[in-house]
Amino acid sequence: MISKVYISYDPDDEDLALRLSLALGRVGLESYVALYNQSPAISLADRVSFAIRNSECLVALATRKGSRSPALCQEIGLARGIDQLIIPLQEEGAQLPFLIDQLRALPFRRESFADAIGILIKSIRELSRLEWLRVVCPQCGEEMTQYLTDQDEVDSALEKGIFLETICSYCQNTILLDPRTFEPLPGEQESLKPQKFIENF
Secondary structure (H helix, E strand, O other), X not given: OOOEEEEEOOHHHXXXXXXXXXXXXXXXXXXXXXXXXXXXXXXXXXHHHHHHHOOOEEEEEEOOOHHHOHHHHHHHHHHHHOOOEEEEXXXXXXXXOHHHOOOOOEEEOHHHHHHHHHHHHHHHXXXXXXXXXXXXXXOOOOEEEEEOOOHHHHHHHHHHOOOEEEEOOOOOOEEEEOOOOOOEEOOOOOOOOOHHHHHHO
């Protein structure tokens, strides 16, 4: 079972890491990502070590620049040392650190990062039982918890290029959800064509 995920990334890729962390949080996965915040009592090295050892999986964001990051490589080394599951997300044109270059990576482009997030969530769902969806209604601002959409329904929405739909428990308005990241989207329903998701699965 995977309930906690450590996201390893270069500080320059914090925007991607935060997007990933928010998406994982929506499906009930706790993620360690904002570890560069200062703490008066605990050093950065101790926080990183604690977070990795208390996670069941490390997701490595290997971007073209970030894959050479000493911090990323050291965190991968610690995860390998304790035999932890590692899932690399590899940006197009990036080279994986040598400690994980034999692993099957999930490829991505920055402009379609949501596709890689969708594949990652689907992969984790195959290893774990994810039951709850937690989203904030874009219309009334209330956070609600509902049952997570079945993967078959998610796959069907992706094939049709449509959003998932749910009803806000508070204001009763319809909410459209991106089927890859479960992010609530304001406005009218538009066509979605996450081709990379469909091609890889």
